[in-house]
Structure formats: structure tokens, C-alpha cells
Amino acid sequence: MRYVSTRGQGETKTFREVLFSGLAEDGGLYVPESIPVLSPLDLDSWRALSYPMLAERIVSLFASSSISNHDIRQASVSA
Secondary structure, eight states: OEEEETTOOSOOEEHHHHHHHOSOTTSOOEEESSOOOOOHHHHHHGGGSOHHHHHHHHHHHHHTTTSOHHHHHHHHHHO
């Protein structure tokens, strides 16, 4: 997933790049280029998940191109 500035200038960036950069160069905030679409079945299947597992699923939608699912899992369990 790529991220863009709310002010519409500058290059798109990865999750890892925006995580460590703070504000965009143009002073805007970084937001995802697109919002992941989830089916009602996906959302329903999440009801039974523990908080750490739910956090892992949500974070992976936005960060999995930069951070491995294993590392996301480790972070969600230790939180």
C-alpha cells in the first residue's frame, strides 16, 4: 500500500517511509492512496478474534507491504 499527502504534492511513500517521516514534505498528513474493501463475511469472521489477532489483521491491511505479517503478529501480541 502506498501513502499520499493530504495536500496532494510530493511522491507516494510506503508505510515504513511514512512511519519514520512524520509530516509530508508539503506539510500535509499521509493517508492511504485507497482504503481496503472488506466484505461483510470478512468483518463477521473478525468478531471471534482476540484483540491482538484483530489488531494484526487491521494493521496488515495497511502495512503488510513494508512489514512482514510475522513482525506485525509479534508486535500485536507484545502490546
